[in-house]
Amino acid sequence: MNPSIPGDSAIGWLRWAAIAAGVATLGLMLPLVWTAVLAGAGLLVLVLLLGLAAAVVQALPWLGQRLENALLSRRKAEARRNPIEQLQNELLRRAERLVAFREALVTVGGQVESIAQMLSERRERDPAHVMERHQRALDRLQQFHRLNIARLQQAQAALDDFRMLIERKESEWRIALAIDDASSLLDPRSADALLQDLLTDTALRTVQERFNSVFAELDVQMSSLDAPTRQLLEPTGRTPFAPLELHADAGAGSVR
Structure with missing residues (x-):
């Protein structure tokens, strides 16, 4: 750092x-x-x-x-020396958040299994007992758990892709910076050109947009008012994820 x-x-x-x-x-x-x-x-x-x-x-x-x-x-x-450090910091923060999501879904999954077992045992003891309302509630929980497990897997894949791309871009930047240090006397503006190449990289933008979209969707679903995981996530001090972007600043380059 x-x-x-x-x-x-x-x-x-x-x-x-x-x-x-x-x-x-x-x-x-x-x-x-x-x-x-x-x-x-x-x-x-x-x-x-x-x-x-x-x-x-x-x-x-x-x-x-x-x-x-x-x-x-x-x-x-x-x-200018490290234009993607903010991306690295945000990657770590979202990785920690993903761990909290996973733990919350594991807890909900255990609760779903327990409720399903209680309903099954109750039906075996008293087949005439009407449990439709409880079954509908269980169905909603199962659907929530199933959908967000899929979203969690998508978020993990997006996180892995973004981590890999950041590692590649940092390596490219370090090599390019070494070249720039050697040739700065010939072209003082070469560092700005390198930064612009990084900021406008299509692969970085594509993975970054997918990364933002998947995490935003998972964050909204897991933390909505009626989500069974909301209270499980509150102790982690959740803050909403803002879209992650790179910006150039005054010709020298900065990350926001």
Whole structure:
């Protein structure tokens, strides 16, 4: 993983640090000012201090802008070095979610078997006992379980395909980046061209769209209000899956 890069808050910290340093400096120089006042030179020293303070205040916006530009350049450079890291992180998150789905369906499957066994035993003991309402409820549970087992298998296949494609694209990107580092003096724009090739890759887009579609359908079905798995999934802290996309940012490349 890439090390975290400080954000815009660093600029605020710089400003507060400069103000604090100015106040501390004035505090340390108060004895000198007082001594100068007693010696008759206090006005000159005070003017010099005020001039210094004004210069620091005027320089703060410039320093902040310089820091902001440096941070932006670092963010862009970091995104260029690994434009698919966000895809890798999302792949891990959805793999964990798939485990939760599977565990919930295993629990529901066990409950379905238990209910079916209880209904069968009851019919054997009392064939005249009408159990149509219970049977309809069992049929709905069985249908839910069967359909979502199929969706789970589709999601697992989509996850495996996407993982394989990410591994291939990362390998291609690392090789291309090494080539770019060697030829950057000849063509400084070659890195941007490599990123554009990655972003517009048809195979990546196709697998990505299938990946998003299958997971969205499974997530909706498993977490709907009337789904028997809803309460089983709530402790995992579910957050809806947003469509996963790659975007270019300001010519340097970023992943969102």
